[in-house]
Amino acid sequence: MKKLKMSRRLTPVQMIVLYYVLATLLSTFLLWLPIFHQPHVNLSFIDALFTATSAISVTGLGVVSTADTFNVAGTLVLAVILQFGGIGILTLGTFIWIVLGRKIGLEERKWIAIDQNRLSMSGLVALMQRILYMSLVIEAIGTLLLGSYFLYTNRFPTWYEAYYYGLFTAISAYTNAGFDIFGNSLYSFAHDYFVQTINMLLMIVGSVGFPVLLEVREYLYQKKHLKKNYRFSLYAKLTSFTFFALIVIGALLFLLFEKNAFLAGKTWHESLFYSLFNSVTTRNGGLATMDVGVLTVPTLLMMSILMFIGASPSSVGGGIRTTTFAVIVLTILAFVRGKKEVKIFHREIHPEDIFKSFVVFFVAMSLVMISVITLAAIEPFPLMAIIFEAFSAFGTTGLSMGITPDLSIAGKCIIMGLMFIGRIGIISFLFLLKKEETKDVYHYPKERIMIG
Template sequence: MFSKAIRWFGASPPRILLLGFSFIIFVGALLLELPIASTNGESTPFIDALFTSTSATCVTGLTVFDTGSYYSVFGHWVILLLVQTGGIGFMTMATLFALILRRRISLRERLILQESLNQGSIEGLVRLVRKVIFYALAIETVGALLYTVRFMIDMPFGRAVYQGVFHSISIFNNAGFDLSGDAASFAKYSTDLYLNIVSMGLIIFGGFGFIVLADLFEIKSKKKLSLHTKVVLSVSAALILVGAIVIFIFEFTNTRSIGDSGFGHKLLVSFFQSVTSRSGGVSTVDIAELRQATQFFLIILMFIGASPGSTGGGIKTTTFAVLVGAVLAMIRGKEDVVLFRLRLAQERVYKAVTVTLFCIGLVMLGTMILATTENAAFLKILFEVTSAFGTVGLSMGLTENLTSAGKLTIIFMMFVGRLGPLTLTYALGPKAGRPLYRHAEGKIIIG
């Protein structure tokens, strides 16, 4: 029976990814359950340790306990290691160790890497892994230095370095874990332009995806950007700008958030929430105090999420771009979806529609389950489920009050959101065979 299970999991790259993430989460839960992982020296209930381990590995940031006060230094480093592994991918980490040991990367391992990095082919994968590791460590190092310089104003040097390293890794990987102890992660820094810019920069770079980062850093040699990079940059910029404008308008007179602040402060807070809501997970205002219209708009941004091959979740910016392109093409009476004067294959459009409908179904399912198990307002439940699925980590305060059934539901949503709904389907579903026939064409009325 065990050998059959091993053969089943080893049958395809998606199944290996499923097994790998599950194994890392389980090991992380066992470590966080240890008395040494908590400041009070007591064992953490396994369900809570599993929740935190899943949240860290799936770079989400939803927590049952306050990370800064509940977990010890050992617990912090376990969380940080899970965030790093989950952010850049466990197969990327495994490949790094193989390269250090000068071991050859097999074809099977390249196929798993292809699935993990969401690539179309296995060509150049090892070079891409080297770039992923280099870019991640370089950006995290710069982020840690910039954070440390700022934190040194408020705390001793050693503590500033510790906080700088922790927040740089967490925020670049879009994990959302912080050591502040506030409902709004960086509330006391909401007017600090320097720290806001550093944090937004890390979130944006982490959300672009390593393929885009490689394209941007090598623009001099390549002379032009790929279609993927152009779409990611344009959609990300549009979502950030539109998001900031909408939040600014909705919250302009809300005294519980930014209503009493100056114009510059309102603008800064609006941009920060727009950036972080698509996967960052840290905030400079209490999300529960925002207007319902703003909270619902943040749900939309969280559902769209970051970009393919990044540390973020959601349906992804490219999927959103293809959907918008398909709608515009239909309105204009065109057959092809065209982005930047390039036609997309019909298979790409079908995949975008499939991913979106699948994700909507999962969010609806998770919301209905929590609406049954939890005694909370519907919008708060929908917000929490979408945050978990989009691996965002923003919360309206429901997470710490979840029942065991609610925690398991959120754990599942975080896991599916990080692994990807299609990857999970390919992993659990039977291998598709070659169709032996094609049905006759039929017609139905649409609209």
């Protein structure tokens, strides 16, 4: 009864945030327990909290080495936390409710809609089931491919070690978590193009967005069984085009900026995979095949921008999201062309979505820049490293120039705040502060002002 009364007092957004806060605290407690640590490891509470926040937000920034800190049981607990953070607490919660025979009411459907950034509440329970089953199948395929490869190439002496590493790597890549149990991310696979390719595919599938995956699934089903054409939604077209265009642009810019620096003397295939992998991983993956600290400043700034944009809505990733970026660019282009309507793929973007996009961009940029200024004031690190760290945290990416373990407690709290907000999304963050909508009973005369 108390839970019901509390849920009625709190808004759906507040309930979602409360669930993520509780999940973070529970994860902190579990990761803090000595039974999940390697022998003689003493993990402080703040470091356990940071690791839990990074896991729930599927960021991957770490103040401790996962391989050196947690034992096998601890890494499996961490993998479960990554599942909750990546797929969504309410996605897995819906499955648990169904198993327990609990009815999914209107209030719970509101929570699910907000958690998955959905505009409609129809078919949400079936949607959550499809997302969960699809995610488990994708991770299972990734585990089989990576585990079998590790076993075939004798990277690990036993089959259970090979598939254990394959399982954790597949989950980390698909959820775009960026955690690793190799001890050096994917540095040791810098020339292993099979492992890189599988990880890139898992990261792309995880960050392109669940709605896109479900539409592709429906397209393949109708084409095979119903023999009819399937019409993709404007959302699927826009976010997919933006997502893959940014990957191509990021790879080309990496090649351009690093051709006389890091890529100098590299073969064409080395240059290709370094460029492509870094472009993909900045979209929220966080796994690395090299030390990003050796890259030039233009490359680091470009990667920071890609991390700020982030993944697609209703995916495992953070950032302002691809659709926000796309709508802003399309609006600017429309303005330059003297158009008042924003059109793409024979559709017009709704004015409310345009308004939301600019609000999200401004609030996100303000939040990150305030964090950068504060970190620069309290931390002794170079400005570029701080900028990269802040953008990585907000984009829930997890790439770092190596300053994360040495941050002060205040600095760690700022980064944790950015990771948490990046995970729940700017819209949800703003809804926490937003008052209930009311219609004005009167209007003042409108007057034009000078802009720009």
